[in-house]
Amino acid sequence: MPMLADPSQKYKPYTPLNLPDRQWPSKVITKPPIWLSTDLRDGNQALANPMTIPQKTLFFQTLLKCGFKEIEVAYPAASDTDFNFVRGLIEQKQVPDDVWVQVLTPAREDLIKRTVESVAGAKRAIIHMYNATSCLFREVVFRHSKEETLALAVKHTKIIKQLTEECTAKYGTIFKYEYSPETFTQTEPEFAVEVCEAVKAAWGKAGLGDERIIFNLPATVEVGPPNHYADQVEYFCRHISEREKCAISLHPHNDRGQGIAAAELAMLAGADRVEGCLFGNGERTGNVDIVNLALNQYTQGISPGLDFSDLPTIIDVVTQCNDLPVHPRHPYAGELVFTAFSGSHQDAIKKGFEAQRVRHAEAAKKGEKQYWHMPYLPIDPAELGCTYEAVIRVNAQSGKGGIAYLVQQHLGLDMPRKMQISFYQVVQEVADREAREMSVEDITATFRRTYHYGGSSFEGRLVLKSFKISAGPSSSGDEAADERRQFDGALSVDGVLRVIRGDGNGPLSALLDALRTHLDIDLSLREYSEHAIGQGQDSKAASYVELVPPARDIKEIRQSTSSWWGVGVDADIAGSGLRAVLSAVNNAIGDRELPELKLSVGYSASTSQADIASIILNELGLELPRRLQAAFFETVQRAARVSDGKMSYGDLVTLFRTTYNYEVPDRSSRFAVKNFKMENLGESGRKELTGEFMINGKLTQVAGEGNGLLTAAIAALNTHIDGRVSIREYAEHSIGEGSDAKAASYVELAYEADGGAIKLNSWGIAKDTDITASGLKALLSACSGVDAMHRKITQQN
Ligand SMILES: CC(=O)SCCNC(=O)CCNC(=O)[C@H](O)C(C)(C)COP(=O)(O)OP(=O)(O)OC[C@H]1O[C@@H](n2cnc3c(N)ncnc32)[C@H](O)[C@@H]1OP(=O)(O)O
């Protein structure tokens, strides 16, 4: 059947009330109504499969947790299930003393009896009786005149009065009486008042407070706009006598989709109480949604007296009991209502959170209220048990703001704006190509992959293994030396360890210099920013860099159209910056070939000090300090001249071991540590070393004092040798990780004898599970080196 061209031929409009002095339009809601949940009655009766007793019980407990003090639990005369459920609640004492259980009955004596019986023994009960009062129902359903309709209500009210009084006398149950002129909104307003006046008279004991008689004014079917319902309710409130002895209750349905508006306007019109269901379950389009109504009040700063903090659990219970889903767009409760897919919404929300953090911090300092003021979000989702994860979801409609927000929430990284734009393009490309929503996991994984961030599975071709930043020599006369920086570090490059070094006016430019020198990677730094992650001891630094192709000057850097972003996090700020540079470098080099590590020594040598150090690092795990690299390089060059430039990796390692007496089997030394003990000297921080050393080939008792291990050992040594030794350089690092980790120590020792006529220098290198032992061993090894040189000189003389 097609829709009518002229629907007025079939449908009559509602008749507006003549209420020119209506008051409700200029009122505001300032307090919550008395809430009645009718989920277990009106909601339940509308289900294809009404709830079982366990389901009703679970639902009832959930309603209690939400804070309902009046709950319509059943239509007990309808079925044994409903009757037994009510009995169970009472007999098993499941109803808290301050909660009223309400039961519904039609105006029929047999059914009223059963209904009153169902609540016998309850602490507090509301008997709710209804009969329809509208013309249509009078004529069609009941075939009653107005008088008969009124008489039906009066007669059965008296029956209820008598039965409840008997019940109170026998069981002590306290009763309230609720009467509903069903189909109120279609009933002539003056007749609705007339019936209710007669009911009040028949009840004969309406009083104040809990003794108020409840007149429930149902929009059984929503047939007019909300302002009309408000007019009807205001009319009723004004005309019913002894208004203070009546609790005016609303029972809106949602046939026109205006249940919420109708309830809110009718509250302005004077109603005291609202009946409804969670998420609007109920006949046809449902009863008014109490969650929605209550949270509307909450967002106006009015405490509704109901608690929906754990909304997800409430939704789970309700959907499981009703077997009806909550629509994803359902106000407050839908899965998508705190989710923004579109870029401009995400951007606004992200900015909103940032601005709010600042605003709240300021307000907290001044002791002012910390208002929620958030673009697109009328309520803080966290208060409803929703995490912010749900707030921003990403698909091809999304923008940089939302993506940046998720990265910030999940990885703690606050990308600079230009990096957001760059990463947005990466995500957008994936979302568009795969035509799907990008989950948080997709986005964080894409971030990790793109920036080689967070764990070995995301590492790029270049990985920082260790580094040292030191003040470097000034390159120009007018630049202070301490403004220059030297980078010495070890990288893994395609799995091979490479020692690199460079100078610059800061750690990052020193690293870029090192990459240029050793790996032929030439890039310039365009942007750098950093922030802390976390607070206190556990805080870390996050750095972001943007690199551009080699540029001659600032102008070229600024104008470059291509760039690569990188991110790094480290406990140390310099480390985070260096990692960020390498992250960007990894993006920049792609799969471009890099110069390999080769050993080429002798006349046409191309292998640098750092390359030799790289080979030692790969073969022995030793990260030689820069001066030792230089010293060993000279040794290698001398050996290469002798061997005509022919030298293998094995030859190089052997040369290293023999030169520094490092882990050479069966080689006895004239200087060695046999045993030692270190003790703190009081509170001063000074140390005392005692033990037995091999000195000049003799086992010698030693003792010395100093600020640390090595100074104490030097003091001890100097009392047993001719001349004096002092430490020129000391370095240490660990080799390996976890329980297999060892310490490697490097000592450069200076020796002076014969009033300065003899000056010698030697390196000692040692490895041990104990860092103190490795330091001492390196020192004694350096002594052996000096001793050997000295003896050579003495023999020559
Ligand atoms: C708007 C509302 O939601 S009202 C509540 C509606 N909820 C329910 O109906 C759920 C529970 N109902 C039931 O289980 C059954 O309807 C019962 C047990 C109450 C009654 O069952 P039955 O006796 O078989 O009657 P039936 O279901 O056919 O109801 C229709 C009869 O009740 C009468 N009736 C309807 N409402 C009322 C009322 N409020 N008071 C008195 N009689 C009523 C009708 O006029 C009709 O009478 P008739 O048979 O003389 O013509």
Ligand SMILES: CC(C)C(=O)C(=O)O
């Ligand atoms: C019994 C009454 C209140 C009812 O459920 C309705 O009119 O919708």
